[in-house]
Amino acid sequence: MEAKDPYTAEHENSVADLSVRVAAHLGVDPREQQTIRYAALLHDFGKIAVPAEILNKQGPLDDDEWAVMRRHTIVGAQLLARIPFFEAVHPLVRSAHEHWDGGGYPDGLAGTSIPLGARIILACDALHAMTTDRPYRRRRPLSDALRELQRCSGSQFDPAIVDVLVAEQT
Template identity: 40%
Template sequence: MFGVVEFHEMIECITTALEERDYYTEGHSRRVSDMVLAISHRMGFSEDETRLFHFSAHLHDIGKIGIPDSILRKSGKLTDEEFGIIKQHPAIGARILRKAAAFEPLAEIVLHHHERFDGLGYPDGTSGYSIPVGSRIIAVCDSIDAMMTTRSYRSAFSEKECFEEIKKCSGTRYDPDIVDIAVKYWNELMEAAQYKR
């Protein structure tokens, strides 16, 4: 039987495999999972729920291991067709995780981490509180890290720009309750992710 420590170590092995393939994601899963941990604590979730969300955040992009290198490592902006392929990564990730019964609760959260509160996300167009709460937390933290880091097609946002964008998308892209917590404890999130400020 795996204990919590061994389970966490196994998850880190899996995420490291993805980061070895895609250097661009190096550190991304850690930063997102650390912010998820901070938000989950502030929202008062139980230890078991917090652990579930934290582990799911570590693995949220594991499906990218099934995306062709020509798309995953492309140095410019993706075409619509290429973006359509990238959008398959939550479903690929869920399929991978469902190979192990112990990962089933994580698979459901990973599957929906790109859903939007207004129903315009993917893969299912699920909306509002029908989206698993772990997925809703990851969505906010994933977006923060995407904005706070340089991408092949754009420079990193400033911290202020990122902060304002998260607030602006409250109730559309993101769960407003989670945005409220993220905004209130913004400094904690920045420290958890260890961004240069």
């Protein structure tokens, strides 16, 4: 993945560190924290199946490109599901783009039916993505990004996780 898209490797490490901090803050046990770390490190692993032209496209994706992009959750989970060591990890990878209000993908899960680790990764992923430069846009200041998380608290994000992130980052 790193060879194909250098952004992704740095992104995954940052999301993993932040996700574990949030999990610890929420009192998640160390074993589950480790599972969340692996899932965060591998959350975009399925992008290996997304063509580089789509991954690195300058500008917004069209509908067909989005459909390909959205497959990365399923592809990543399916590849990891073959490795017994990742038994607890692959469901988190699959659900890392589910939204609290049910508006996410691939299964449209809502609320606490989304695994906690996946809810944590979604919010940490968004925070890191917003505060990093991308080919198609500049990064936002941290205060702006936190405000955006709060704006989407209860729709995209688990409110309890947004509260922890705001408390951790300010």
